[in-house]
Amino acid sequence: MNAAARILLIEDDSGITDTLQRVLAAEGHEVAIEKRGDDGLARAIKDPFNLVITDLKLPGLNGLELVRQLHAAKPRLPIILVTAFGTTETAIEAMKVGAYDYLLKPFDIPQLIELVGKAADSNRRMSEPVGLGEASPSRDALVGRSQAMQEIYKEIGRVASKPVTVLIRGETGTGKELIARAIYQHSGRANAPFIAINCAAIPETLLESELFGHERGAFTGADAKRIGRFEQADHGTIFLDEIGDLTPGTQAKLLRVLQEKTLQRLGGKETIAVDVRIVAATHRDLETAICEKQFREDLYYRLNVVAITLPPLRHRREDIPDLVRYFLGKHGPDLGNANPSIHPEAVEFLQSQSWPGNVRELENVMRKALLAAQGYTITLDHVRAALNKNSGEAYSAMRPFGEYVDELLAAACREETTDIHARVLETAERELFARAIQQARGNQAKAARWLGISRITMKAKLVQFGLHPGQENEQTS
Secondary structure, eight states: OOOOOEEEEEOSOHHHHHHHHHHHHHTTOEEEEESSHHHHHHHHHHSOOSEEEEESSOSSSOHHHHHHHHHHHOTTSOEEEEEOGGGHHHHHHHHHTTOSEEEESSOOHHHHHHHHHHHHHHHHHHHSOOEESSOOTTSOEEOOOSHHHHHHHHHHHHHTTSSOOEEEEOOTTSOHHHHHHHHHHTSTTTTSOEEEEETTTSOHHHHHHHHHOBOTTSSTTOOSOBOOHHHHTTTSEEEEETGGGOOHHHHHHHHHHHHHSEEOOBTOOOOEEOOOEEEEEESSOHHHHHHTTSSOHHHHHHHTTEEEEOOOGGGOGGGHHHHHHHHHHHHTGGGTOSSOOBOHHHHHHHHTSOOTTHHHHHHHHHHHHHHHHTTSOBOHHHHHHHHHHHHHHHHHHHSOHHHHHHHHHHHHHTTSOSOHHHHHHHHHHHHHHHHHHHHTTTOHHHHHHHHTOOHHHHHHHHHHTTOOTTOSSSOOO
């Protein structure tokens, strides 16, 4: 689930405020309310919030002017505008001057929850600093004192303030988005927006509209003009994850943005100037993709001005003890252990593993080990059990499920395990959700509809199983 956010709701309709406050509080968010636009603006500037939701028509100051002034004062604070069907053009204008997104009345509650989660996460990415080297468990961090990681930190320092595009390379799960955020936070654009887009998680038919926007009538379902993420990121930074998954058409339009610093919305003729720094990431071999005519060579050279390659975890095993301590401190309090500890032989065992899922896989194993230890010191047995669950799930994806069950039953006969029922159900469910989100190309709403569940349940299951939208397993970038 998304982390709890502190939200300011600016709305003079008590019926709407009651509904929104109840819904958002149920998601774990803290909601403050102001009924006037001028009062809301003053409070949003004065007090720390992760997100503002405002109506368009307000006493004191209308929503459009509120967005304009608030974005100028706090450009990293996401603002969601709520408006009626008859005022969508004004809502579009609000997005031009800084709104994160807008909702039309009457709005769909699951859509609201999803949008709030995205906006709050966007604020977190912009506002929470990424630690380099040793870090507090209370924040995201690139952890490691190995020579390989020291070179990464130096490279971030060298390129962050330079006006160049950066291509971050590395296997899935190595922490490429953290590199992008660190570059942004140490750049001269740190007070402007940072927008992250996973190119593999958005359906191909919607990606161009998401990036570049569209005009009304540009395609079936385009009932209103839409401002794209590039326009929203003007003067800031946009992070394009899984850049190797872009279609040829989208690659061509991205190349134009890089070369000419302009774009056209889908279905539009207006040329729009944008000043955006692009940081891209991929786990794919782009050189091979170029040879196979799947990726444009001219785009590759535009993106690859500076390349940062993250080493896999197996190539920096000396960092594993630091990573283990970091993840224990990060997740221990949430899992009922404020001061978690781990036996040295368990750490040595973790250092001996190959970690195909890299840092993300290690984090997932540490969460499972914390749960298994139930507040006591994590032992080698706890770590083995957590790692076996991971390997068992991956194994079932590669071999017939019946063979996997037979293997577990044989282990039970040897009295090596007693939780087959839970493990088989968890593995089957994980495989179901992994394949559903993969075939839906990361579209959570579509996958949820196929499975006959709510989007809230879908999102919770993806988090539970460590799955990343658009990927088959948890080993994602």
